[in-house]
Amino acid sequence: MSFLTLDALTKRYGDVAAVDDLTLSLEQGEFVSLLGPSGCGKTTTLQMIAGFVAPSAGRIVMDDRDMTALAPSARGFGIVFQSYALFPHMSVAENVGFGLEMRKVPKSERMRQIDEALELVRLGHLHSRYPRELSGGQRQRVALARALVIKPPLLLLDEPLSNLDAKLREEMQIELRNIQRDVGTTTLMVTHDQGEALSMSDRVVVMDQGRAMQIDDPFRAYEEPADIFVSTFVGKTNLLEGRMASNDEGRPCVELGLQRLEMAGLGRVGGGSVRLSIRPERLEMTPCRQGLVDGRVQTRQFAGDHWLYQIDTPMGLLLATCPNCGPAGFEVGDDVGVRWNPEAVRLLNDTPTQTAAAGAPL
Amino acid sequence: MTAMTIEIPNRERATSRFRSQRWIPFWLSGPAAIFFLILLGLPLLMTLALSFYTFDYTQGIGETLTVSHYAEVLSDSYFHEIFLRTYAISLVTTLLCVLLGAPEAYILYRMRNPWRSIFLLVTLGPLLISVVVRTLGWVLLIGGNGLLSHAMQALGLAGTRGFSLMYTHTGVVIAMVHVLVPFMVISVWASLRKLDMSTNDAALSLGASPFTALRRVIFPQILPGVLSGSLIVFALTASYFATPSIIGGRRLKVVATSVYDEYLSSMNWPLGATIAVVLLILNVIIVMSYSRWVENRFRRTLGEGGA
Ligand SMILES: Nc1ncnc2c1ncn2[C@@H]1O[C@H](COP(=O)(O)OP(=O)(O)O)[C@@H](O)[C@H]1O
Ligand SMILES: [Mg+2]
Numbered sequence: 264m265s266f267l268t269l270d271a272l273t274k275r276y277g278d279v280a281a282v283d284d285l286t287l288s289l290e291q292g293e294f295v296s297l298l299g300p301s302g303c304g305k306t307t308t309l310q311m312i313a314g315f316v317a318p319s320a321g322r323i324v325m326d327d328r329d330m331t332a333l334a335p336s337a338r339g340f341g342i343v344f345q346s347y348a349l350f351p352h353m354s355v356a357e358n359v360g361f362g363l364e365m366r367k368v369p370k371s372e373r374m375r376q377i378d379e380a381l382e383l384v385r386l387g388h389l390h391s392r393y394p395r396e397l398s399g400g401q402r403q404r405v406a407l408a409r410a411l412v413i414k415p416p417l418l419l420l421d422e423p424l425s426n427l428d429a430k431l432r433e434e435m436q437i438e439l440r441n442i443q444r445d446v447g448t449t450t451l452m453v454t455h456d457q458g459e460a461l462s463m464s465d466r467v468v469v470m471d472q473g474r475a476m477q478i479d480d481p482f483r484a485y486e487e488p489a490d491i492f493v494s495t496f497v498g499k500t501n502l503l504e505g506r507m508a509s510n511d512e513g514r515p516c517v518e519l520g521l522q523r524l525e526m527a528g529l530g531r532v533g534g535g536s537v538r539l540s541i542r543p544e545r546l547e548m549t550p551c552r553q554g555l556v557d558g559r560v561q562t563r564q565f566a567g568d569h570w571l572y573q574i575d576t577p578m579g580l581l582l583a584t585c586p587n588c589g590p591a592g593f594e595v596g597d598d599v600g601v602r603w604n605p606e607a608v609r610l611l612n613d614t615p616t617q618t619a620a621a622g623a624p625l
Numbered sequence: 626m627t628a629m630t631i632e633i634p635n636r637e638r639a640t641s642r643f644r645s646q647r648w649i650p651f652w653l654s655g656p657a658a659i660f661f662l663i664l665l666g667l668p669l670l671m672t673l674a675l676s677f678y679t680f681d682y683t684q685g686i687g688e689t690l691t692v693s694h695y696a697e698v699l700s701d702s703y704f705h706e707i708f709l710r711t712y713a714i715s716l717v718t719t720l721l722c723v724l725l726g727a728p729e730a731y732i733l734y735r736m737r738n739p740w741r742s743i744f745l746l747v748t749l750g751p752l753l754i755s756v757v758v759r760t761l762g763w764v765l766l767i768g769g770n771g772l773l774s775h776a777m778q779a780l781g782l783a784g785t786r787g788f789s790l791m792y793t794h795t796g797v798v799i800a801m802v803h804v805l806v807p808f809m810v811i812s813v814w815a816s817l818r819k820l821d822m823s824t825n826d827a828a829l830s831l832g833a834s835p836f837t838a839l840r841r842v843i844f845p846q847i848l849p850g851v852l853s854g855s856l857i858v859f860a861l862t863a864s865y866f867a868t869p870s871i872i873g874g875r876r877l878k879v880v881a882t883s884v885y886d887e888y889l890s891s892m893n894w895p896l897g898a899t900i901a902v903v904l905l906i907l908n909v910i911i912v913m914s915y916s917r918w919v920e921n922r923f924r925r926t927l928g929e930g931g932a
Contacts, residue, residue: 315826335829342830348823352845352926361841365832393925413831 266291266449267312267417272321274307274473281307283473285321289417294443294450296460299470300496305453306345308470309419312451314338325416336365341410341448345422347402349394355381355405356390362413380412383442400431407439411446418443420452424459436463457497461485469493485542490612494540501546501581502611503539519608520556520578526610538611545607546583548572548593554600556581560593574601669905676898686894694899704883704900708907711879714794714869715862718801722858725802726809727851731843733810734817745814749807756804760871763800767791767872792876800868805861809854816850852919860912864904880904 265288274282282304289295297305310316312323314335323330330338350358356377363373381387384404394402403423410418423439424432440463443450454460460467461481469477469484469492477489488494491502505517510525517524517537551557558576565571566584570591574581581601585592593599676694679687698704733744751759766772769789777783790796824846828838866881873879878886880900887897 313826313830315829335826336832336834338830339832340830342827344823344827346821346823348821348827350824350827350842350846352848361828361833362831365837395926409827409831 265289266293266326267451268322268324269308269312270322270324272308272311272323273319274304274311274316275319280304280473282311282318285470285473285475287468287475287478289449289451291449292447294440294452294463294465295468296464296466297451297453297468297470298457298460298497299455301455303470304473305455305470306421307473309342309421309451309453312417313340313342313419339413339415341413341415341418343403343406343410343418343420343423345425347394347406347426349402349405349409351394354391354393355386355397358394358405359409359412362409366413376412380408383411383445384408399427400435403427403435407442411442411448415448418448418450420450422453422455425454425456432459439463461497467497469497471496486609488540488609488611491538491540494609494611499543499582500540501543501579503541503578503608504536505539506536517608517610522555522605524605524608526608540609540611541603541607543571543582543584544569545603546581547602548574548583548585549600549602551598551600554602556601558599558601560595560597560599563591563593563595565591574599576601672898673902675895676902678895680893680895682891682893685892694896695903697896698899698903707878707880707883708903710794710877711863711881711904714797714801714879715859717794717798718805718862719855719859721798721802722806722809723851723855726806726854727813727847729806730810730813730817730850731847734814748810751803752807756867757871759804760800760868763796763803763872764791767796767799791872792874794877797869797873797877797879800872801862801865804865804868805858808857808861809851812854812857813847813850816847820846849919849923853916856912856915856919860908863908863911 267289269285269287272282272285272287273280285304285308287295297308299305307316311318314330314333314337318331321331350361353361359377359380360373363376368376378387381390384407386401386404386408389397389401389405394405397405403426407423420439424435427435436459452460452463461484464481467477467479467481467484468475471492477484477493479487479489484493484497488497488500494500495502503519505519505524508516508518508523510516510523514525517526517539519539547554556576556578558574558581560572561575561580562573563570565587567587569584569586572583572585572593574583583601675686677690677692679689679691679693681687729748733741733748736744764771767790768774769787769791771789774783774787774789777788778785782788790799820843824842825838828842829835833841864881865879866885869877869879870882870885873882875882875886881904884897884900884904887893887900891897
C-alpha cells in the first residue's frame with residue numbers, strides 16, 4: 264500500500280480545470296517531482312495537498328487516512344514556499360523553532376532540535392541572524408530546516424531553487440537531495456526546470472494543462488516519452504514524421520528517410536503517417552552521402568561541453584549535438600550526412616490537441 | 626576616482642560634468658526648499674520672536690523682551706489642564722484609531738476585488754470632504770437635537786431634555802477618530818503591501834491556528850505600519866483645530882483652540898505664540914523620540930526605519 268495517494272484530484276476555477284483528474288501514489292521515502300510549464304497546475308496541486316486549497320473533486324489519502332478535509336495545521340506537512348516565506352521579524356532560530364513551539368516542545372528540547380536542524384543544513388553559525396541578513400541560498404536552507412525540524416511525514420517543495428542563481432542552484436540540487444536521503448522524508452517537489460526534475464527525482468510527473476501526461480522515472484521519461492508534449496518539454500528533441508508501410512514479410516513498419524523501422528505498438532496505428540522523436544545527441548553527423556539523410560549545416564553553437572548544430576534536411580530542420588572533443592568537425596554551410604541508430608527512434612502517441620501546440624519543425 | 630581618470634584625454638570635461646552633476650539635486654530641490662522656508666520657516670521664526678515680547682492689555686504688544694509668557698504657560702495649572710487634556714484626547718484617539726484602523730486595513734486587504742476597491746474608496750473617500758463638513762455632520766448626529774438624542778429618547782434612555790455629546794471628551798474623541806482613522810488605514814495598508822501572505826500559510830502549516838498565525842506572524846509584520854500610523858494620528862490630533870473647536874467649543878479647550886482664543890479673543894498674541902511654541906516643542910520631542918525608538922526596534926528585522 265502506498266504512503267500518499269492522490270485519487271482523481273481535481274480543482275476547477277470557474278470553467279477551467281487548474282488540476283484535472285490527477286492520480287498519483289508516493290512510496291515512503293520517495294522523491295517525486297511535478298514537472299510542467301508555468302500555469303499547468305503544479306502549485307495548485309501542492310496547495311491542495313498542503314490544505315490551502317480545497318479540491319473540487321478527488322481525495323488525498325495518507326497511510327489509509329483520508330486527509331482531504333483536514334486543516335493545514337492538522338496535516339503536519341513540511342512546506343518550503345517559493346518565496347521561502349520566512350518570518351522576517353524572527354531570528355533564524357526562532358523561525359526554525361516556530362513549528363516546535365506550536366507543538367509545545369519544551370524549551371531545552373526545542374533548542375537541541377533547532378541546533379540539529381540548522382546543523383543539517385550547515386547553518387549552525389547563523390542562529391541569531393534575521394532573514395534580511397541572509398543570502399538567498401541561506402534563506403532557502405533556513406526554510407528547509409524550518410520545514411524539516413517538525414519531522415513531517417511529507418515534505419512539499421514549491422520551486423524551492425528557482426530564486427537562486429545557476430551555480431548555487433546546482434549545488435543546492437545535490438545538497439537538497441542528500442539531505443532528503445539522510446532524513447528519509449517522502450518529498451514532493453514542484454519545478455518547471457526539467458534538468459532539476461530529472462537530476463533530483465526518483466520519479467517525475469510531467470504535467471500539462473492540469474493533467475499528468477506521464478509518470479515515470481527520469482530515465483524513462485526522457486528516453487520513452489509518452490507523447491509529443493513530454494518529448495518536447497523534457498529535454499530537446501527532433502520531431503519527425505514517418506510513413507506507415509509494410510515490410511517484405513507484410514508486417515507493419517515505418518519509413519523514415521532511407522530507413523524502414525519495425526517498432527512495437529505499430530499495430531494499433533492506422534495508415535498514413537506517425538510521429539517519431541529522436542534526441543539530438545542520438546544523431547551522428549557524417550560526411551555527405553554517408554548518412555541516412557543529407558543536409559546542410561545552418562547554424563552552429565558552442566555550449567562548452569558540446570556543439571549544437573542545426574542541419575537543414577529534406578526531413579526538416581534537425582538538431583544534433585556532438586560532444587566537444589577538440590575543434591568542431593563541421594562549419595556552417597558544409598554539406599553533411601546524418602545517421603542514427605534505429606533503436607534511438609521513438610514512436611509518439613499522437614493526440615490531436617497537442618500536435619498543433621508542439622509546432623514541430625517539419 | 627579622479628586618480629583613475631588621469632590618463633583619459635577628455636578628463637577635463639568628464640570632471641567638470643561630474644562636478645556640475647553633483648549640484649543638480651540642489652538646483653532641482655532649490656525652488657521647493659526656498660518656498661518651504663519662506664512659507665513655513667519664516668512664520669515659525671516670527672512666532673518664536675513674538676513669544677518673547679511683553680504684552681499689556683491696554684497698550685498691546687510692548688517693545689521689551691521677556692520670558693514671562695513661558696513662565697506663565699509652564700506654571701499656570703489652567704494651561705497644564707489644557708495640555709494634559711490635549712494629550713489625553715490624542716492618546717485615546719490614537720488607541721481607538723489603532724483598534725479600528727488596523728483590523729479594518731487587514732480585512733480590506735484580505736477582500737477580493739471589486740469589493741476591496743469599493744471598500745477602500747469608502748474608507749478613504751471622506752478624506753476628500755472638508756473636515757469642517759464632516760465634523761458638522763457629527764454635530765447633527767450627536768448634538769442635543771441630533772439623531773442620537775432622538776434615538777435615545779425613543780428608546781426611553783434619555784429624558785425630555787435630550788442627550789448630547791457636544792462639549793464632551795467622548796464627542797470630541799468620536800469625531801476625531803472618524804476624521805483621522807483613514808490615516809491609520811493608509812499607513813497599515815502600506816505595510817500590508819510589503820507583506821508576503823505565504824508567511825501566513827507557513828505558520829498554518831507549522832501547526833499554528835489562524836488566530837495564532839495572525840498574532841504571531843501577521844501582526845508583528847504590520848506593526849511598523851501601526852506605529853507610524855499612530856505617530857501620524859497622534860501628532861495630528863495634538864495640534865488639531867477644526868474638530869475640537871466645533872465639538873469641544875470653549876468649554877473643552879485644547880491647545881490649538883486656546884492659541885486661537887489668545888490671538889483672536891484676548892488679542893494677547895505673544896501668549897498665543899508662546900503656547901504654540903510650547904506645543905511645537907513638545908510634539909517634536911514626542912515624535913522624534915518615538916520614531917527613533919521605532920527605528921531601533923525594527924532596523925534588523927524589517928529594513929531601514931521600519932516606520
Ligand atoms: N485562485 C485562483 N483563481 C483562479 N485561477 C487560478 C487560481 N489559482 C490558480 N489559478 C489558475 O490555475 C492554473 C494553474 O495555476 P498554478 O497551479 O499556479 O500553476 P503552476 O504552479 O504550474 O505555474 C493557472 O492557469 C492559474 O491561472
Ligand atoms: Mg507555481
